[in-house]
Amino acid sequence: MTNPSPTKTGMIDFRGVNKWFGALNVLKDITLSVEPREVVVVCGPSGSGKSTLIRCINGLETIKDGDLIVDGQRLGDPATNMAQLRTEIGFVFQSFNLYPHKTALENVTLAPIHVRKIPRAEAEQAGRDLLAKVGLADKVNAYPSQLSGGQQQRVAIARCLGMRPKIMLFDEPTSALDPEMISEVLDVMVAVAEEGMTMMVVTHEMGFARKVAQRVVFMDAGAIVESGTPEEFFSAPKTDRSRAFLSKILRH
Amino acid sequence: MLENFSFRTIIEYLPLFGQGLITTVWLSALSFAGALAVGIVLAAMNLQRSQLFRIPAKAYIDAVRATPLLAQLYFLYFGLPRLGFVLPELVVGILALSLNSGAYIAEIIRAGILSIPRGQVEAGVASGMTYVQRMRLVILPQAFKVTIPPLLGQAIVLVKDSALLSLISVSELTRAGQLLASDRFMPAEGFITIAAFYLLLYYCLKGLAGLSSRWLGLQPARSST
Amino acid sequence: MIWQQLQSLAGSYPLALRGLGMTVMLSLISLVLGTALGFGLGILRTGGNRLISSVIGAWVDLIRGTPFLVQIFLIFFILPEFGIELDAFTAGIIALTNLAACFICEIVAAGIRSVPTGQVEAALASGLSRWQRMRQVVLPQAMRIVLPPLVGQYVLLIKDSSVVSAIGLTDLTRVGWLVVQRVPNGLLVFFLVGVGYFIVCYPLIMLARRLERRMGAAHGEVQL
Numbered sequence: 001m002t003n004p005s006p007t008k009t010g011m012i013d014f015r016g017v018n019k020w021f022g023a024l025n026v027l028k029d030i031t032l033s034v035e036p037r038e039v040v041v042v043c044g045p046s047g048s049g050k051s052t053l054i055r056c057i058n059g060l061e062t063i064k065d066g067d068l069i070v071d072g073q074r075l076g077d078p079a080t081n082m083a084q085l086r087t088e089i090g091f092v093f094q095s096f097n098l099y100p101h102k103t104a105l106e107n108v109t110l111a112p113i114h115v116r117k118i119p120r121a122e123a124e125q126a127g128r129d130l131l132a133k134v135g136l137a138d139k140v141n142a143y144p145s146q147l148s149g150g151q152q153q154r155v156a157i158a159r160c161l162g163m164r165p166k167i168m169l170f171d172e173p174t175s176a177l178d179p180e181m182i183s184e185v186l187d188v189m190v191a192v193a194e195e196g197m198t199m200m201v202v203t204h205e206m207g208f209a210r211k212v213a214q215r216v217v218f219m220d221a222g223a224i225v226e227s228g229t230p231e232e233f234f235s236a237p238k239t240d241r242s243r244a245f246l247s248k249i250l251r252h
Numbered sequence: 253m254l255e256n257f258s259f260r261t262i263i264e265y266l267p268l269f270g271q272g273l274i275t276t277v278w279l280s281a282l283s284f285a286g287a288l289a290v291g292i293v294l295a296a297m298n299l300q301r302s303q304l305f306r307i308p309a310k311a312y313i314d315a316v317r318a319t320p321l322l323a324q325l326y327f328l329y330f331g332l333p334r335l336g337f338v339l340p341e342l343v344v345g346i347l348a349l350s351l352n353s354g355a356y357i358a359e360i361i362r363a364g365i366l367s368i369p370r371g372q373v374e375a376g377v378a379s380g381m382t383y384v385q386r387m388r389l390v391i392l393p394q395a396f397k398v399t400i401p402p403l404l405g406q407a408i409v410l411v412k413d414s415a416l417l418s419l420i421s422v423s424e425l426t427r428a429g430q431l432l433a434s435d436r437f438m439p440a441e442g443f444i445t446i447a448a449f450y451l452l453l454y455y456c457l458k459g460l461a462g463l464s465s466r467w468l469g470l471q472p473a474r475s476s477t
Numbered sequence: 478m479i480w481q482q483l484q485s486l487a488g489s490y491p492l493a494l495r496g497l498g499m500t501v502m503l504s505l506i507s508l509v510l511g512t513a514l515g516f517g518l519g520i521l522r523t524g525g526n527r528l529i530s531s532v533i534g535a536w537v538d539l540i541r542g543t544p545f546l547v548q549i550f551l552i553f554f555i556l557p558e559f560g561i562e563l564d565a566f567t568a569g570i571i572a573l574t575n576l577a578a579c580f581i582c583e584i585v586a587a588g589i590r591s592v593p594t595g596q597v598e599a600a601l602a603s604g605l606s607r608w609q610r611m612r613q614v615v616l617p618q619a620m621r622i623v624l625p626p627l628v629g630q631y632v633l634l635i636k637d638s639s640v641v642s643a644i645g646l647t648d649l650t651r652v653g654w655l656v657v658q659r660v661p662n663g664l665l666v667f668f669l670v671g672v673g674y675f676i677v678c679y680p681l682i683m684l685a686r687r688l689e690r691r692m693g694a695a696h697g698e699v700q701l
């Protein structure tokens with residue numbers, strides 16, 4: 001288990017974080033530090049608390065005790081401007097959550113125009129460029145209902161990139177997709193990672209983890225059970241639980 | 253201000269309010285029964301293939317929905333005597349409420365029947381049932397379930413609508429309030445008291461609607477107008 | 478006989494027009510005010526403040542649980558006891574606006590609740606403010622649910638405006654009542670009154686039905 005010295009501050013810093021849903025302790029004493037430009041893959045069985053872990057980072061969930069410091073700002077601190085901090089953090093949902101009443105381009109430009117106050121023309125140009133980058137130059141004016149799952153998820157990634165975030169969080173971005181669409185989304189994620197984005201990715205795509213992750217974190221029942229490089233984790237898992245988990249997902 | 257608000261007068265008039273409440277309850281119940289009958293007939297007509305039945309039913313429903321109950325009430329009140337029917341105000345009122353609510357109930361029943369998936373009809377056909385058997389054994393029992401909560405919603409509307417009968421001098425609950433307002437110049441006492449009685453009826457029916465949808469395993473009833 | 482009556486009715490033509498004008502005015506003013514107020518209340522109702530939400534909920538229940546006629550009487554006869562002098566027109570506008578606002582509040586709240594939480598989370602995650610989330614993301618999607626019953630509510634409002642004739646406002650229904658005292662043919666007079674309402678209400682009923690049918694269509698295919 002990584003146990004960073006308390007003085008060292010990463011881009012994302014969990015220090016003894018606990019969270020409860022009622023009586024259920026969903027996050028148990030989480031300590032984890034993610035360095036700038038680092039890519040961390042989080043995996044673990046269903047219900048182990050992976051989504052909750054990354055949703056805490058942009059305040060979609062609030063924590064009970066412990067400290068969570070993101071980009072130098074402590075969450076829950078009255079001095080922290082949460083809306084401002086959220087603009088620095090992109091979040092990609094399992095179910096895309098594109099705005100159904102807006103076109104692909106409008107999805108990408110909404111926050112830059114209204115939150116970053118970028119002039120419309122400029123934001124639209126940047127939006128077109130981003131959609132081209134994720135391979136959707138021809139879908140600029142399409143509504144989400146006219147796009148495939150893979151295309152929607154790529155728009156969602158472009159929507160995050162439009163805010164020029166420092167951190168990108170992904171919550172199982174490919175698990176709602178048909179198998180043939182998974183790689184088009186993973187390719188975009190690899191490209192984002194290679195540009196030096198700080199990323200936390202909840203996924204069971206081990207190919208992706210091997211390719212770009214510096215670290216794999218394995219969670220079970222709300223706790224971080226194991227953490228190491230992809231090679232260490234995949235070739236020599238240290239605990240019974242991670243071995244059992246790996247044998248299950250690798251069998252697929 | 254209401255510093256002269258007189259509970260004593262309210263108590264004094266309580267028998268009158270009680271009478272009014274009872275009249276409102278039974279005339280609403282009677283009108284609701286009438287409305288159900290009207291609604292069932294209209295819904296049945298509306299579900300026929302033949303335009304001969306559907307057009308009059310639709311025209312009736314649209315005419316009722318596009319005009320105010322008060323105008324309908326006056327239509328009957330001032331119009332029936334002309335046709336030679338001189339009826340007591342109470343009867344005219346019940347008639348108006350039945351004919352009015354019947355149009356809304358027809359739509360509720362129709363929606364209930366149309367909400368039954370086509371597969372159910374086809375299953376009935378496949379097992380060799382006649383039209384009447386399919387209706388009786390497959391469609392209606394299921395449709396009955398989904399119509400209960402909106403029917404109770406319509407009952408709430410009907411009870412409130414019955415207040416308009418006070419305008420043709422039927423001595424129901426609102427009329428009792430008007431009497432207190434005009435005899436004793438105590439509109440506050442009169443109207444606040446009857447408002448409380450109407451709320452009582454409203455919460456009873458609303459509670460019933462909630463219970464029924466729970467019993468029937470449906471979502472709690474949404475906005476009843 | 479009929480001929481005489483028709484002639485006599487034709488004489489009431491200006492009165493009828495005034496009545497129709499009054500009905501349209503009452504409905505239109507309270508429709509605009511009630512819609513604005515109803516949207517505001519609906520947004521507050523779902524805004525997360527428990528106290529505000531339950532106060533609004535209780536008020537809405539109060540209004541939904543009592544006959545509109547009784548509400549008009551309460552406003553017209555009791556507000557003056559609080560030192561607020563009202564003419565019948567103002568009382569009618571207040572009563573109708575309040576009624577519309579309460580029903581629209583519930584319609585809007587239901588629409589807002591129908592927007593998936595993921596939509597709000599996505600907006601939250603990109604740093605949109607509370608008002609921006611409402612304006613840009615939630616309300617446009619809620620409108621699909623809100624619009625058909627909203628138009629239906631307008632029809633109810635126009636019809637309910639007939640009840641203010643009870644406090645002496647000369648609207649279309651009251652005109653019918655006045656005319657029938659002179660021309661004793663209730664069938665004909667109130668048939669014509671009905672036609673007046675029908676002309677205003679029926680197009681709205683058709684519109685509500687059309688909107689309802691369109692509601693199922695996916696975004697982008699049909700623009701409401």
Ligand SMILES: Nc1ncnc2c1ncn2[C@@H]1O[C@H](COP(=O)(O)OP(=O)(O)OP(=O)(O)O)[C@@H](O)[C@H]1O
Pocket residue numbers: 021024026044045046047048049050051052053
């Ligand atoms: N809003 C909530 N209220 C109560 N319990 C919740 C809530 N959200 C999640 N939980 C519970 O918290 C636990 C962790 O949930 P979480 O969604 O973080 O798991 P996960 O690892 O992401 O699972 P999956 O792989 O299925 O997405 C689960 O037991 C879940 O049932």
Ligand SMILES: [Mg+2]
Pocket residue numbers: 050051052171172
């Ligand atoms: Mg999850």
